[in-house]
Amino acid sequence: xxxxxxxxxxxxxxxxxxxxxxxxxxxxxxxxxxxxxxxxxxxxxxxxxxxxxxxxxxxxxxxxxxxxxxxxxxxxxxxxxxxxxxxxxxxxxxxxxxxxxxxxxxxxxxxxxxxxxxxxxxxxxxxxxxxxxxxxxxxxxxxxxxxxxxxxxxxxxxxxxxxxxxxxxxxxxxxxxxxxxxxxxxxxxxxxxxxxxxxxxxxxxxxxxxxxxxxxxxxxxxxxxxxxxxxxxxxxxxxxxxxxxxxxxx
Numbered sequence: 001x002x003x004x005x006x007x008x009x010x011x012x013x014x015x016x017x018x019x020x021x022x023x024x025x026x027x028x029x030x031x032x033x034x035x036x037x038x039x040x041x042x043x044x045x046x047x048x049x050x051x052x053x054x055x056x057x058x059x060x061x062x063x064x065x066x067x068x069x070x071x072x073x074x075x076x077x078x079x080x081x082x083x084x085x086x087x088x089x090x091x092x093x094x095x096x097x098x099x100x101x102x103x104x105x106x107x108x109x110x111x112x113x114x115x116x117x118x119x120x121x122x123x124x125x126x127x128x129x130x131x132x133x134x135x136x137x138x139x140x141x142x143x144x145x146x147x148x149x150x151x152x153x154x155x156x157x158x159x160x161x162x163x164x165x166x167x168x169x170x171x172x173x174x175x176x177x178x179x180x181x182x183x184x185x186x187x188x189x190x191x192x193x194x195x196x197x198x199x200x201x202x203x204x205x206x207x208x209x210x211x212x213x214x215x216x217x218x219x220x221x222x223x224x225x226x227x228x229x230x231x232x233x234x235x236x237x238x239x240x241x242x243x244x245x246x247x248x249x250x
Contacts, residue, residue: 009034013042014067021110022060022129045191056117057125068224077103077112080212083246084205085113086087088215091239095217095232096120100127101205102139103213107158108132109139114214121220123198135159135176136167136201138191145183146204152180188233193221201228203236207244215240 009032014030017023025043029036043061046052050066054139065079083204088099092115100116103108109133116126134140144152156164156176164176173179183189191200202216216233224231 010042010046013039014051014063017061017063018067021112022055022062023103024059024061026059028061045243055128056124057129060129075214079241079246080205081112084213084215085115086111087239087242088115089118091115091217091235092118095235096189098127098218098231099215100139100218101213101215101243102132102143104143105131107155108134109137109143109214111139116242121223122218123220133159133163135164136191138189138200139214139216141180141183141189141191142202142204142216143211145180145189146206146211149177169213182203188236189231192226195222197221199225199228201232201236202239203233204229205240205243212244215243 012032013028013034016028019031020027025036025039028039028043032039034042043052043054047054051064051066052061054061063078066084081103084101088101091099091132096119098116098119098121100111100114100115102111104110111130111132114126114128116122116124133140134144142250144155147155168174168176168179171179173182188201188203191202193199198218199221200218202214204214205212215236217228218235219225219232220230
């Protein structure tokens with residue numbers, strides 16, 4: 001491959017990576033007329049240059065904030081995810097449970113970083129790229145509860161009525177408005193799993209009036225269960241405070 005052609009293909013690859021928050025080798029090969037071995041080699045070179053990251057135990061690639069050196073602006077959401085990743089990893093190293101950070105994406109919460117590879121206790125490998133519903137997941141409910149009444153109403157139109165009704169029965173709440181108000185007041189959302197499943201605790205990450213996303217911790221229901229709040233809520237709050245204290249711009 002000639003040098004001018006290599007530069008062109010590298011730029012095309014960066015553009016393809018930038019067009020989606022999470023990418024796989026297969027998805028990139030569908031966008032670019034390059035064989036997978038060539039793409040893989042180019043990705044490894046970009047990783048070495050700190051321009052791309054491959055998320056542990058997944059097939060996902062993402063651009064890194066180092067790419068901001070190639071542009072005039074910085075993606076605040078990207079920096080938020082990167083800052084949060086290091087903090088989530090430290091929290092997992094301290095408590096041994098997996099921590100995930102999510103941001104809103106169209107009609108769900110998208111997991112942007114996960115410390116599962118660092119966790120001693122976990123059901124599955126990394127959840128990077130998984131989408132969690134706005135209602136029925138702790139990450140989604142923690143984020144949605146912070147939105148205005150008008151925004152909630154608009155976003156709830158994307159939730160299946162049957163799923164919404166089922167969740168209200170589970171939490172024994174008469175209306176979704178009352179339920180979300182309670183979450184907002186207490187500052188956290190819970191999703192208890194049955195025996196043999198995991199339970200989740202999540203809180204919003206807020207900077208000023210902006211809800212950047214949500215951060216959550218997962219435990220084995222049979223091991224921790226309803227002790228999750230007294231054991232880990234303050235640790236989550238400290239992690240969220242550390243995230244919001246970070247600068248999201250140069």
